[in-house]
Amino acid sequence: MKTEPISTPYDWLDRSLESIHKANWYRSTxxxxxxxxxxxxxxxxxxxxxxxxxxxxxxGDRRLIEAAIIATEMYGTGSTGSRLVTGHLALHEELEMTIADLKNTESALVFSSGYLANLGVIAAIVGARDLILGDEYNHSCLKKGGLLSGATAINYFHLDMVDLTAKLQEHRLKYRRCLITTDSVFSMDGDLAPLREIMNLAAEYDCMVLVDEAHGTGVFGDRGGGLTNALGIQQDLIQVGTLSKALGSMGGYVAGSANLIDFLRNRAATWIYTTALSPADTGAAIAAIEIVKSDKSxxxxxxxxxxxxxxxxxxxxxxxxxxxxxxxxxxxxxxxxxxxxxxxxxxxxxxxxxxxxxxxxxxxxxxxxxxxxxxxxxxxxxxxxxxxxxxxxxxxxx
Ligand SMILES: Cc1ncc(COP(=O)(O)O)c(C=O)c1O
Missing domain, CATH: 3.90.1150.10 (Aspartate Aminotransferase, domain 1)
Known part of the structure; x- marks a missing residue:
């Protein structure tokens, strides 16, 4: 008796994996x-x-490992809830003050990862009536944040201020708010964003600026505050980053004005509806920032x-x-x-x-x-x- 091949709703997975292999795009751990x-x-x-x-x-630094152990002994392994319910620890407040000091901003907020920080911040501050202009090589989380926000997201050519200016001229007036987004240090090429020029354009065209300092924090600036700090940029802007790279821990942050942080506590879904950063990660991040800030030798x-x-x-x-x-x-x-x-x-x-x-x-x-x-x-x-x-x-x- 002839039997029909059994098909399932998941057959497409085989075909997709096959194409990934054929294109030499297959990744494994x-x-x-x-x-x-x-x-x-x-x-x-x-x-x-x-x-x-x-x-x-x-x-792998002993000082961070010890800080993580002390925080775990004191608070336990998990933070047990979201920040607005049971997960808000004194340790989180300490970390946020430490980050604000490192970044020279009024305030800061920690997220469970840098990816979640970017998703949450972007989706909270712009919406369907707004425009995002982002460097084409921005990290995935800046791009996905744009999608999640519902704003019109347009890329400008990598580091190209002529193109950014042209796009501002063409589109800015059609939208309510505009957000310019860029990595400070680009993760795949290691090149740097022209942050001063971006800030000048933002002032001229009435735009907010979000800079992702994931690869700049701890590395640039005389206290490790990042490229923004190294360039002495004083204007209001939104600095996002991660605690997981130079700072050797885990988690993300946003640093900026007290108003911005207050607003995000009320509107950033990836902060409100997720479990707070673990005590170990938080303790290790505080220790890392203290090392980075204070070692002037x-x-x-x-x-x-x-x-x-x-x-x-x-x-x-x-x-x-x-x-x-x-x-x-x-x-x-x-x-x-x-x-x-x-x-x-x-x-x-x-x-x-x-x-x-x-x-x-x-x-x-x-x-x-x-x-x-x-x-x-x-x-x-x-x-x-x-x-x-x-x-x-x-x-x-x-
Ligand atoms: C530029 C950039 N932004 C954000 C992230 C995400 O940070 P996290 O690993 O803390 O989610 C990364 C790296 O993974 C990154 O390279």
Whole structure:
């Protein structure tokens, strides 16, 4: 007897996965079994870590671990509820005051992640009658925040102030409020937003500005306040960021005027309807910010990081290899061809260096994305450079 193949409503998953494989876009996880640091045990192998956002090495720092333990002993493992119900701890207030001080703002609010902070803030402050103008390479959460808000979201070309001006001229008057959004340090290329020019345009066209300092906080500014602080920008703006990268913990924040924060406590759904940040994450974040703010010594973590960045940049130059930008601790080397990028990534991996390839659709062109840490030693950086010699302009091909 002939049997009909049984079809289910989930068959499309097989077909979709097949297309993802065919396009070379398939991603999978790799399991780490060691503490955060410059050396990681990945899938059972010890490797040099050049891909992490733990820029200052704080995620494995004893002081943060102890702060997390103390906070857990004092408050327990969970915060037990949302901030407006049972989850609002004195520790959260302390963290918010610490962030406001770091950012030089009147107030701050912590979210469970940077992603949720951006979704919540954007969806709360603009709506269907408003306009968002965002850099085309903004992080996913800025873009998804725009979608969630219902505002008209238009991208301007990456870092292109001529294009942003043209779009403001064309569209601004048709909308009630306008929000300009940008990463401060772009996560995939490591280049920097022209924040002063953006602030000037915002003043001219009566726009709010939201800057995502996820990769700038802890790294830029003489107290680690981020690129906005480093540039001495004083005007009113909305600074969003994460506690999970240079600050070595977990969670997100928004810093700005007292009015803004008050409004968000009443309107940001991703803050109101979710469980408050755990005591351990909160305690660790406070400890991290205190370290970042107060260590003014010549050899503080930030100085060590910038020295490592300079050392690596010099090494790349000696090899004749060009990074897309050299302005930050994120260094991306564009390869273009996905297969070649995968080959280079494999070569690094074969030599126990962890620096995965980043491919479309995350970025427009395939690249090797490298990140430097304050705690990398010169010999670790030299080992990376030795492997990258495969990309040297003196060589024909990989
Ligand atoms: C620019 C940017 N914004 C926001 C986020 C999200 O932060 P979180 O990991 O805390 O959700 C990230 C990174 O993951 C990021 O790179």
């Amino acid at each position: 790799q399991t780490i079994t060691s503490k955060a640091g410059t050396i990681a045990t990945i899938d059972g192998r010890e490797m040099l870590m050049f891909a992490s956002n733990n820029y200052l090495g704080l995620a 010549e050899n503080n973590l930030r100085q060590q990081l910038w020295r490592n960045v300079e050392f690596f940049k010099q090494g790349l130059q000696d090899l004749g290899v060009q990074a897309i930008a050299g302005d930050s601790q994120i260094m991306a080397i564009e390869v273009g061809n996905i297969a070649t990028t995968m080959q280079i990534s494999k070569h690094l991996r074969d030599n126990n260096i962890f620096a995965p390839a980043i491919r479309p659709p995350t970025v427009p062109t395939a690249r090797i994305r490298l990140t430097l840490m304050a705690t990398h030693t010169p010999s670790q950086i030299r080992a990376l450079l030795q492997c990258l010699a495969i990309m040297s302009s003196d060589r024909d091909s990989v």
